[in-house]
Amino acid sequence: MGMMGEFKEFAMRGNVIDLAVGVVIGGAFGKIVSALVDKVIMPPIGLLVGGVDFSKLAITLKAASVDAAGKEVPAVVLAYGEFLNAVVQFVIVAFAIFLLVKVINRMHRKPEPAPAAPAPTPEDILLLREIRDALKKSA
Template identity: 45%
Template structure:
C-alpha cells in the first residue's frame, strides 16, 4: 500500500493539482486584499461614503450603530455587505482566469505545431510520388 501511495503522489497530475491549489489560494488572498483595500473604498465613496463591511440587518428588531455593537450584543445579523464583497471577489477572480485562458488560447492557436508543418509534403514530393506510382503500373 505504501508503494502504491508513493506512485500515486509521484504522478505529475497530483503534484500539478497541489501546485494549482496553493497558487489559487494565494491568488484569492491577493484579490481579496485588492477588493477590500482598493475597490470597495472607491465604490463606497462613489455611493456616498458607504462602508460595505458595515452593511447588515439585525434580526432581533433592535437598531445598532455598527456591526461590532450588534455582534457584541450577540444579536443575529445578516451581513449582506460581506456578501457583496465576496461576490466582487469572485467576479474579479473569474475575470482574471478568463483573460488568462483567452490569452493562452490565442497563443496556442497562432503558432502552428511543428508536426503539422512537417507532416505535409511539398508539391514537388507529391508530384514525384505520382510519377513513381504511375511508373509502377
C-alpha cells in the same frame, strides 16, 4: 507493491503535483484579490455612493440579548455587505482566469495540417497506362 508504494506512485504523478501547486498559488491569488477588493476597490465605490463601508452593511434580524441565565445571546445578522464584497472578488477572479486561459490558448501552437493526399489520377491517364502496359506485354 504495498499500499505505501502505490501511494508514492500516485503522489508523484505529474497531475497531482501540478494540482497541489495550483491550489497553493490559487490560495495566494485569492488573498491578493481579497485585499484588492476590500482595501482598494470597495472604499472608493463606498465613497461615491455616500461614504458607505460595504463590509459593514447588514440587517439585524434579531438584536443581541441576555437570556434568563444571564448569558449573552449574540445578534442574528444578515451581513449582505460581506456578500457584495465576495461577489466582486468572484468577478475579479473569474475575469483574471478568463484572461489567463485566453493567453494560454493563444500561446498554444496550432497543429500543422497533415500533408494533403495526392490528387487521384485522371481516368484517361489510367486508361493510357493500361494500353501502354498491354502493348509492352504483347511486344
